[in-house]
């Protein structure tokens with residue numbers, strides 16, 4: 001057994017001091033740690049504690065509101081809603097290509113007109129002047145609300161063909177043109193424009209066409225060039241006098257009068273409409289097959305095209 005060493009009074013004093021220092025030092029460390037925790041709590045407590053409280057309040061206040069809203073919003077959705085009838089979705093405005101059907105040589109037969117009157121949609125009728133049924137045809141079509149133009153006879157290149165009453169010739173004078181057209185329009189009083197019947201020769205004379213255009217300008221009418229000749233100067237003359245004009249841009253519909261040929265010609269016209277944005281297609285009163293086809297195809301065409309009259313077409317230009 002180890003014998004316990006006796007300490008001298010000096011050593012005992014030193015040892016007590018040592019123990020005191022250790023105790024004091026320990027107290028200091030404990031105090032520092034204690035203060036550190038205290039201040040840490042205080043520093044964070046002043047901001048975070050409020051936030052905690054606020055968050056709790058926020059949570060208490062917001063959550064039910066959201067839940068309530070959600071419930072309100074969801075309830076009608078979960079119910080089978082009837083489709084809104086009063087507020088239909090706005091249709092996309094897709095601009096359709098335009099097509100105009102012009103029926104030439106009207107005024108020659110009322111019998112042939114009957115079938116064309118059954119077409120449900122816009123048709124422009126070109127009435128020949130000074131014919132047996134000119135005035136009657138004008139009256140019927142006007143009551144029917146269709147567009148009427150004067151089918152103005154003009155001199156053709158083939159000298160053996162007579163353009164008929166009220167014709168304008170290659171060398172017609174100013175006075176003759178004005179007087180002739182006055183008479184012609186008395187027999188087609190509701191005409192708002194003209195197109196030419198024949199005229200492969202007359203429409204190539206710029207001076208003659210300028211006189212015709214000046215006359216039409218004075219009556220606030222327009223000129224549809226039937227384009228019976230590649231040498232036609234109607235457009236040029238019209239521009240010179242500031243007259244509204246149009247030019248046939250599609251093939252004639254009934255150069256051959258069987259169903260298949262007419263359908264092919266119409267299809268060609270529809271291609272023209274896609275190319276130019278519009279197509280002016282001309283057929284003739286004598287083509288009863290054309291009338292039957294038009295009655296049949298108008299409802300289908302109206303899905304993809306705007307079938308309009310010449311005045312509407314002019315409004316676009």
Ligand SMILES: [Zn+2]
Nearest residue numbers: 104105197198
């Ligand atoms: Zn004609």
